[in-house]
Amino acid sequence: MTKYAKPLPRIDEESKGYWEACRRHELVVQRCAACGRLRHYPRALCPACLSERVEWQRCSGRGAVYTFTVTYQNQAAGFRDALPYVLAYVELEEGVRLLTNIVDCAPDAVRIGMPVEVVFEDATPDVTLPKFKPADDRP
Amino acid sequence: MSALARAVIAGVYEHPTRWAPDKTQFQLCAEAARGALADAGLTLADVDGFCTAGVGPIGIMTLAEHLDLTPRFHDGTNIGGSSFVAHVLHAAAAIAAGLAETVLIVYASTASSDRYAVGTGGLTLGDAPDQFEAPYGPTVLNSYALVAQRHMHEYGTRAEQLAEIAVTMRRHAGLNPHAKYRDPITVDDVLASRVVSSPLHLLDCCLISDGAGAIVVTAAERARDLARPPVRLLGGSEGLCHTAMGERDLLAMAAAQSGPRALAMAGVTHADVDLCMLYDSFTITVLLTLENLGFCARGEGGAFVQGGRLGLGGTLPTNTDGGGLSSNHPGMRGIFLVIEAVRQLRADCGPRQVADCEVALCHGTGGMLGLRHSGVTLVLGR
Numbered sequence: 329m330t331k332y333a334k335p336l337p338r339i340d341e342e343s344k345g346y347w348e349a350c351r352r353h354e355l356v357v358q359r360c361a362a363c364g365r366l367r368h369y370p371r372a373l374c375p376a377c378l379s380e381r382v383e384w385q386r387c388s389g390r391g392a393v394y395t396f397t398v399t400y401q402n403q404a405a406g407f408r409d410a411l412p413y414v415l416a417y418v419e420l421e422e423g424v425r426l427l428t429n430i431v432d433c434a435p436d437a438v439r440i441g442m443p444v445e446v447v448f449e450d451a452t453p454d455v456t457l458p459k460f461k462p463a464d465d466r467p
Numbered sequence: 468m469s470a471l472a473r474a475v476i477a478g479v480y481e482h483p484t485r486w487a488p489d490k491t492q493f494q495l496c497a498e499a500a501r502g503a504l505a506d507a508g509l510t511l512a513d514v515d516g517f518c519t520a521g522v523g524p525i526g527i528m529t530l531a532e533h534l535d536l537t538p539r540f541h542d543g544t545n546i547g548g549s550s551f552v553a554h555v556l557h558a559a560a561a562i563a564a565g566l567a568e569t570v571l572i573v574y575a576s577t578a579s580s581d582r583y584a585v586g587t588g589g590l591t592l593g594d595a596p597d598q599f600e601a602p603y604g605p606t607v608l609n610s611y612a613l614v615a616q617r618h619m620h621e622y623g624t625r626a627e628q629l630a631e632i633a634v635t636m637r638r639h640a641g642l643n644p645h646a647k648y649r650d651p652i653t654v655d656d657v658l659a660s661r662v663v664s665s666p667l668h669l670l671d672c673c674l675i676s677d678g679a680g681a682i683v684v685t686a687a688e689r690a691r692d693l694a695r696p697p698v699r700l701l702g703g704s705e706g707l708c709h710t711a712m713g714e715r716d717l718l719a720m721a722a723a724q725s726g727p728r729a730l731a732m733a734g735v736t737h738a739d740v741d742l743c744m745l746y747d748s749f750t751i752t753v754l755l756t757l758e759n760l761g762f763c764a765r766g767e768g769g770a771f772v773q774g775g776r777l778g779l780g781g782t783l784p785t786n787t788d789g790g791g792l793s794s795n796h797p798g799m800r801g802i803f804l805v806i807e808a809v810r811q812l813r814a815d816c817g818p819r820q821v822a823d824c825e826v827a828l829c830h831g832t833g834g835m836l837g838l839r840h841s842g843v844t845l846v847l848g849r
Contacts, residue, residue, distance in 0.1 A: 334602055334604070335597070335601040335602055336602060337597075337598030337599070337601075337602060338597065338598050339598065340595070340598075342595070343595075343598060343599075347598075357713070365712070366712070366713070367712040367713060368599075368710075368712065368713035369595075369596055369598075369599040369710070369713070371595075375712060376712075394617070394717070395613045395614070395616045395617035395620070395717060395837075396613065396616060397609045397612035397613050397615075397616055397664045397665050397666075397667075398662070398664065398665040399604060399606070399608075399609045399612075399663075399664045400661070400662060400663055400664060400665075401587045401606075401608070401663045401664065402587050402588075402604055402606050402609075403584045403587055403588050404588060404604070404606075407604045410604075413604055415603055415604055415605060415609050415613065416613075417613065417717070417837075423713075423714070424712070424713030424714060425710075425713050425714070425715070426599065426713065427599065427600050427603055427605065427838075428603055429603050429604070440616065440617065440620040441620075451602070457602050457603075459603075
């Protein structure tokens with residue numbers, strides 16, 4: 329098996345709940361248990377009220393492309409051999425946006441507003457990355 | 468009148484080099500410092516405040532050592548390419564507070580001769596959010612492309628409109644003997660250049676060069692008997708945009724925060740601005756900055772930049788040196804925005820001179836537009 333060449337997340341105390349969920353193939357976002365505000369990326373204290381009472385909310389995994397770009401040039405290791413690729417913000421049904429890749433789709437076919445659903449890429453035995461593909465059940 | 472009025476810009480220097488494989492970054496810094504001090508009629512012995520960025524996290528000490536400076540005020544704020552615009556503000560605040568009398572701001576980079584891929588080298592800054600971003604391949608360039616795509620989607624902005632910005636900057640560069648690229652280009656040339664990150668073409672992107680520049684800010688009283696007429700600091704402010712807990716409006720820039728504050732402090736309106744110097748890392752940066760500064764309404768940037776408005780002779784001449792798109796871009800270009808504004812206000816610009824240039828607005832954008840970026844607005848007057 330070839331070594332995974334792209335950067336991997338450096339998982340820390342504030343983020344491990346998110347990445348552990350990804351390993352279970354579950355997408356979660358944090359909700360402040362004090363003020364109810366959703367937030368992504370995860371962090372220990374809520375920036376809205378500074379409470380450290382955290383809930384992890386499991387997401388449906390569905391959302392829509394908020395914006396994207398087909399990247400044809402990136403000299404960094406792991407990416408230079410994977411061109412072109414689609415970098416995107418996906419807006420989850422729950423409301424927050426996350427940076428990700430759109431996969432299982434011709435880059436030229438990606439559109440803003442396109443319904444997408446999460447797909448989990450097991451990059452290494454320890455790290456699973458959430459990515460998104462066109463939703464099967466497009467309305 | 469704001470406390471900024473206690474300080475003035477007394478000297479500027481833009482290094483003519485765009486390719487300096489035979490020189491170090493620090494040598495270029497020293498040459499730029501020498502140029503700006505000579506322009507001001509001052510010497511290194513007059514410098515008691517020092518600002519720089521892009522020399523490593525605490526490299527300001529090493530660069531001060533290289534120049535044998537022992538300043539009583541230093542500022543190594545690094546908020547990306549806008550850092551040096553912020554340094555002018557910080558220098559003025561320090562002078563107004565009595566922390567320094569004469570502040571030297573200096574920048575140099577050999578990005579081009581080092582073959583440093585400023586925009587497309589991948590991004591791993593070692594910050595906490597890296598783990599949620601770096602695995603997906605963000606670069607400086609594609610972070611701006613994400614915003615351009617969204618703008619096109621929301622407002623129907625067209626590639627031809629972005630291209631006109633690049634064409635205008637290139638026309639200005641043709642009047643600047645030091646600009647790296649001076650041959651005219653057309654909208655069709657921009658559209659025919661390869662797409663590097665959709666919807667941005669190669670000619671929507673700033674170039675990469677070596678380069679250096681320096682600015683001397685001094686107390687207004689000290690400037691009265693100096694070599695050149697001082698340029699006044701009328702107003703300024705800073706701003707920041709980030710992912711905002713996952714709810715960021717991607718078309719809102721830090722410029723919308725800093726711009727109105729800077730104009731209000733200066734006591735001028737958009738109609739008073741004779742020259743804009745806007746960080747043009749990419750064509751979309753210029754278009755979106757104009758909207759966010761309030762020169763046109765949100766979504767109207769595409770139409771606003773058409774018809775030669777930003778060109779010399781237009782109603783809002785912008786980036787008269789050719790900008791980062793055509794003149795120079797060593798990685799953090801903010802210092803050159805201020806330098807060209809000062810040259811225009813002094814009427815030093817020869818064939819590219821803006822007639823009766825009395826008020827200039829500089830706006831630096833630093834960082835990755837679609838991830839997190841800084842904005843610094845500075846309003847200058849003669």
